[in-house]
Amino acid sequence: MVINCLSSARVVRILSRCTAGRTVLFSPERNTQLDVSADSRPASNPGPQDFRTFESNPVNHTTEHAARFYVVPPEVRLKVFQYGGLPKIFEKQLKTFGEPSIMVRNPALEVLHYLRTAAYSKPAVRYVLYGKDGCGKSVSLAHILNYGSVSGFLLVHVPWARNWMRYPKEVATSSSNKGCVDLPLDAATWLVHFKSQNVALLNALDLRVSKSYTWTKREETPVGAPLVDLIEFGINRVKYACDVVLALLQEIKLHSTEGRCKTLVVIDGFNAFFNPDIRMKTEDKVKVKPSMVTLAQGFLEITKNDWCNGAVVLSIDRQVGPADKKESELPFYNLGKQGFEHLDPFIPIRVVEYNEKEIESCLQYYIERRWLQHESGRTEAGRKELEFLSGRNPLRLMTLCSPL
Structure with missing residues (x-):
């Protein structure tokens, strides 16, 4: 055959041209083809073993997994993040990548360590994540949520508090709380989210309401009814959804304190509950204060430390504060005096x-997922330029790499 007369180097060049950009080496000794395309070649600093971990259970994550990406199992993503929990731009990126991957980072690892070692017989401890825009607060909360789900916590999760206070779907006068307003559609949507995250655990624990709730002359949730029935009522009778949320949160605090369940409260953008710049008015055209929103009242109650057998993990964000107050990311500045004293x-x-290790892992992951395709991105000089231009900010880095 002609191929036998060719040198090994020549064989490599011929076969390389025939694979349309995908380099394939032919090994005459084994009569096999070895794929060494750009995606499968080991990259330098770090290599594939350095930016990925096959440990997908956050319970087992330690500092050894730091700066590595893990893939959230499909069943966990469907259960925990089906109705929110991941930033929209991050979700869009995950669809492009074809897998829900989260980097294991030190802030999340610190919270996980505290959750593992906390004394749950004591009042609930509050943990507050803060930092500059785009540094990964919401994604860290997603990692913590994943941990809570697989660890048997009852999840009380608000994906983005700003949406309620700034862009409510519907505003109605509260019939049960004089001078307050309800957000019935938002409350019903949250109940669907809560049910998706916890229905299996609720059925397994067989949690029931501690007292009777009368809604109308004909509608009542009797004492001893399953909590799932209370949730279903709020979803089906949207008018009473806010009152159902308040009742549900009270029941959860009671059950946790009495040791029937462990509860993990996670709220992204918590300082929205103290932002006076909200776009709501009563029927009398009076501007609504955050304390007048019944839905906010329920989550302010459950973020107090007057209950036990649980934990509260919150994030504060400059984006949910007043438009003229974005100079600092520190907690007191964004929460204000009232919010700071509350926590x-x-x-x-x-x-x-x-x-340094995290940005190298991120760039290598982008190369593997073909989010970063420019040949300069594979060079040391190109990486240093991206590092400089992004300032190592995760969101800015992702944005810079999108056209490359």
């Missing part, structure tokens, strides 16, 4: 830009 004492956890 005090709490454990602050700062979420910062990528460190």
